[in-house]
Amino acid sequence: MDDFNDNPIISTEAAEELQPSAAVAESSAPAAPRQPPKRADLGLFAPAIAIIAWLVPGLGHLLLRRWGRALAFFVAVGGLVMTGYLMRGNVFPPHSQDPFGTLGFIADACSGVFYLLARVVEASGPNVSRAVGDYGTRFIAAAGIVNVLAICDAYEIAARRRR
Amino acid sequence: MLPSPLHVNHFGALLIFAFFVSIAIGFLARGTNRGRLRYALWSLAMFVIVSICIAWLMYPLSR
Numbered sequence: 504m505d506d507f508n509d510n511p512i513i514s515t516e517a518a519e520e521l522q523p524s525a526a527v528a529e530s531s532a533p534a535a536p537r538q539p540p541k542r543a544d545l546g547l548f549a550p551a552i553a554i555i556a557w558l559v560p561g562l563g564h565l566l567l568r569r570w571g572r573a574l575a576f577f578v579a580v581g582g583l584v585m586t587g588y589l590m591r592g593n594v595f596p597p598h599s600q601d602p603f604g605t606l607g608f609i610a611d612a613c614s615g616v617f618y619l620l621a622r623v624v625e626a627s628g629p630n631v632s633r634a635v636g637d638y639g640t641r642f643i644a645a646a647g648i649v650n651v652l653a654i655c656d657a658y659e660i661a662a663r664r665r666r
Numbered sequence: 667m668l669p670s671p672l673h674v675n676h677f678g679a680l681l682i683f684a685f686f687v688s689i690a691i692g693f694l695a696r697g698t699n700r701g702r703l704r705y706a707l708w709s710l711a712m713f714v715i716v717s718i719c720i721a722w723l724m725y726p727l728s729r
Contacts, residue, residue, distance in 0.1 A: 571702075572693050579690040586682055589672035635672065638679045645683065649690045656694055666697070 549661035556657040558615045560650045563657035576653040583646035584617040585624065592639020593629040594621040607640075613647030613654075684713035 556563025561577030564570075588594075595607035612618050621643075630636040659665035674682065692706030 571699070575689050575693040579686045582686040583683070586672065586686075590674070590679075591671070634676070635674060635679070638674075638683075642679075642683060645687065649687060652690065652694060 549658050552661040553654050553658040556654045557613065557650065560615055560617070560653060563654065564660070567657065567660050569660065572653075572656070576650070580614055580646045580650045580653070581617060583642050583649065584614050584620070587639040587642030587646065588621060588624040590639025590642065591625060591627070591630040591636045592641070592643050593631050593636070594618070594625065594643060607644060610644040610647040613650050614643070615650060617646065680714065680717055684710050684717075688713065 552563045552566060555566065559577075560580035561573040561575075564573035564576060593607075595604050595611050597608055597612075599605050599608055611621075629640070631640060656665070688706040688709040691709045692702040696702045696705045
């Protein structure tokens with residue numbers, strides 16, 4: 504299939520217009536039009552960006568030169584996690600007996616490297632006997648969910664499906 | 667157990683949560699800086715207003 508027709512943004516008629524005719528090509532030899540890269544050419548780039556974006560919130564966007572989004576997601580995820588730790592929210596361990604604990608672990612682990620900071624910042628452990636501690640648990644889980652949105656956004660940008 | 671180092675009331679926790687989530691939503695939803703700021707402020711306001719409305723709706727249940 505033609506490279507132009509691979510791009511859903513460019514219609515078939517527009518692609519034909521963009522292609523130089525043979526006569527023009529022979530007479531003046533214009534430079535070949537810039538062809539958009541195929542999705543298959545991207546290979547593992549987008550999945551790698553997604554993994555990096557998961558490990559360090561905002562780093563995926565940083566590598567894609569989206570400075571504003573990188574800073575925003577780092578501040579949003581980091582702010583939620585650190586506030587949750589300071590509120591002494593519960594951080595779910597990997598091995599949990601009940602399904603809600605497993606879901607909680609998945610949500611917490613989605614915040615990447617911030618999950619590992621729990622032992623340092625929240626050294627005295629959680630305190631969910633107070634409402635503030637319970638709020639902290641939700642803050643930490645919400646940070647992971649926000650980072651999932653950031654991962655999806657970075658993946659879409661890397662796969663050239665979104666600007 | 668040690669007391670919680672960060673003492674915030676319910677409304678303060680709501681504001682902190684809404685602030686950080688609104689930043690992320692604003693950057694996800696809009697492409698320009700002006701659009702992001704407007705959408706983040708709109709999202710922050712909606713977080714607060716809807717939460718207060720839900721709290722008042724639930725108020726009779728607590729009595």
